[in-house]
Amino acid sequence: MRLSYQILSITLILAFFISQPTFAETNGAALYKENCAVCHGNQGKGGVGVPLALPDFQYAISDQFLERTIRNGRPGRVMPAFKNLSDAQIQAIVRHIRSWAPGKPIRHPSIEVSGDPAKGRNLYAKHCAACHGKNGKGGKGTGVTFSRPRDLPIIAPALNNQGFLYAASDQMIKATLMNGREGTPMVSYLKQGLSEQDINDVVSFIRSFEKQAPARITQEPDHDNLTVAYESPYGMKETIAALKRAIIGENFRIIRIQTLDNGLVKKAKEDHNKIIIYFCNFQLLNNALAVDPRVGLFLPCRITVVKRHGKVMVYALNPKRLSYLFNNDELNKLCDGMSEVYISIIEEATL
Amino acid sequence: MKKFLPFLVLILGLSVSNQSQADDLLMARTNRDFPEAMLKLQDSIRNHGYTVSRVQRVDIGLTHSGYVTDKYRVVFFGKADLVTRLSNNYPQLIPYLPFKIAIFAEGDETLIVAANPLQLTDKAYPELEPVMKKVERDMLEIFQAMRDD
Numbered sequence: 271m272r273l274s275y276q277i278l279s280i281t282l283i284l285a286f287f288i289s290q291p292t293f294a295e296t297n298g299a300a301l302y303k304e305n306c307a308v309c310h311g312n313q314g315k316g317g318v319g320v321p322l323a324l325p326d327f328q329y330a331i332s333d334q335f336l337e338r339t340i341r342n343g344r345p346g347r348v349m350p351a352f353k354n355l356s357d358a359q360i361q362a363i364v365r366h367i368r369s370w371a372p373g374k375p376i377r378h379p380s381i382e383v384s385g386d387p388a389k390g391r392n393l394y395a396k397h398c399a400a401c402h403g404k405n406g407k408g409g410k411g412t413g414v415t416f417s418r419p420r421d422l423p424i425i426a427p428a429l430n431n432q433g434f435l436y437a438a439s440d441q442m443i444k445a446t447l448m449n450g451r452e453g454t455p456m457v458s459y460l461k462q463g464l465s466e467q468d469i470n471d472v473v474s475f476i477r478s479f480e481k482q483a484p485a486r487i488t489q490e491p492d493h494d495n496l497t498v499a500y501e502s503p504y505g506m507k508e509t510i511a512a513l514k515r516a517i518i519g520e521n522f523r524i525i526r527i528q529t530l531d532n533g534l535v536k537k538a539k540e541d542h543n544k545i546i547i548y549f550c551n552f553q554l555l556n557n558a559l560a561v562d563p564r565v566g567l568f569l570p571c572r573i574t575v576v577k578r579h580g581k582v583m584v585y586a587l588n589p590k591r592l593s594y595l596f597n598n599d600e601l602n603k604l605c606d607g608m609s610e611v612y613i614s615i616i617e618e619a620t621l
Numbered sequence: 622m623k624k625f626l627p628f629l630v631l632i633l634g635l636s637v638s639n640q641s642q643a644d645d646l647l648m649a650r651t652n653r654d655f656p657e658a659m660l661k662l663q664d665s666i667r668n669h670g671y672t673v674s675r676v677q678r679v680d681i682g683l684t685h686s687g688y689v690t691d692k693y694r695v696v697f698f699g700k701a702d703l704v705t706r707l708s709n710n711y712p713q714l715i716p717y718l719p720f721k722i723a724i725f726a727e728g729d730e731t732l733i734v735a736a737n738p739l740q741l742t743d744k745a746y747p748e749l750e751p752v753m754k755k756v757e758r759d760m761l762e763i764f765q766a767m768r769d770d
Contacts (some may be wrong), residue, residue, distance in 0.1 A: 308648040308650040312730070318732070496740075496743075497715070499713065528675075530704065530708060530715065533672065533674025534701040534704055534719065556688045564734045566693060567722075586716055587716035595645050
């Protein structure tokens with residue numbers, strides 16, 4: 271009996287260790303499907319993420335760029351850091367991504383580019399800033415996003431992102447400037463009339479972004495409360511009426527008022543002491559979806575009024591608390607703003 | 622008792638490991654187009670014992686306001702007794718009830734997204750964790766079923 275317990279214990283302990291990333295399968299296709307396909311598409315056509323199968327992208331980047339990107343992500347720019355994957359698993363994913371563009375992957379020499387960042391700044395302002403932003407903060411939105419119209423067919427990378435600067439060598443940035451990327455708005459600046467030295471200057475300027483303060487880290491939850499909660503000095507009906515006025519006053523449209531358990535219980539059994547007010551500002555919603563199409567999990571805007579033990583309480587979710595989930599600095603700003611709107615509406619109605 | 626010690630250690634280890642590996646944002650892509658994916662999602666939710674309480678047609682509101690968008694919906698679901706119990710005992714969870722999954726078209730494929738319900742746990746209420754772990758387990762299965770297409 272004792273022996274069987276020992277065998278069982280050893281088997282289970284082995285099973286536990288085997289289930290850990292180091293021992294887990296290194297089937298690139300399976301790992302890609304599990305970790306990457308949801309954003310980049312099953313065949314690398316892109317979506318929330320950039321199109322990895324784009325031939326010009328494949329031919330211009332090194333395996334090291336991909337590996338470092340998977341490992342460290344892009345802080346504040348949607349692509350998360352996959353810290354849980356082993357080196358072998360990351361290499362397997364890279365091999366799978368490479369299977370879409372057969373051929374030997376490029377290896378950029380590790381020689382640093384020597385240029386004049388001051389001259390590069392002027393050239394950058396003239397040729398690059400329109401898409402990549404004045405300070406290299408990149409385009410707005412995510413990947414290519416097929417779900418709505420956008421200004422550019424693909425998001426312009428944030429060149430000042432510490433994750434990008436770590437992953438991209440000088441020679442890779444230079445090659446991209448020299449050759450452009452077919453299938454994207456990135457053109458060859460040699461063909462646009464810049465000299466190789468000009469391009470070196472631009473690379474030096476881009477490299478100087480490393481000295482900027484790193485972007486706000488967004489992959490950890492904020493310490494804010496999950497919920498905004500206020501006690502109303504008014505009764506249930508008066509509070510709801512005051513909230514409706516305040517919501518409209520903030521340029522939102524009331525779209526629905528219902529009980530919390532609506533649709534879960536029979537109409538006659540609904541609890542009218544828990545009422546949800548749903549509301550929306552469609553322009554704000556459209557902007558938010560353009561910044562990150564996954565933002566739907568905050569939708570629609572809502573405030574809940576609850577009467578319990580003689581008190582009327584007003585609750586709203588706190589978008590600031592969950593925005594870290596998206597690793598998207600632009601969305602963080604919107605969520606910060608939306609948290610303030612919720613507070614403003616509730617204070618207007620209850621104070 | 623000594624006999625059970627290895628199992629206890631193992632269970633503790635597995636539980637710590639699963640916690641650290643939990644995805645905060647649940648996402649899945651399916652090869653199905655939007656209408657088929659929507660049907661499958663709702664079926665899967667029901668098969669896990671939940672009721673779909675409502676579907677918010679985000680795209681319809683946007684389109685009526687003059688914006689261009691592909692199909693975009695939010696599916697609300699829950700169990701009546703669970704929603705009542707949670708909202709009575711943990712009012713801080715009220716804005717997150719019923720649970721929801723966003724579903725939207727990306728070309729001829731469909732994506733679903735949800736916050737991991739473990740986000741709603743709180744160290745101050747340890748008894749809440751097993752409840753949310755059960756919901757998480759169900760949601761992980763629902764997401765996996767969509768992925769398996």
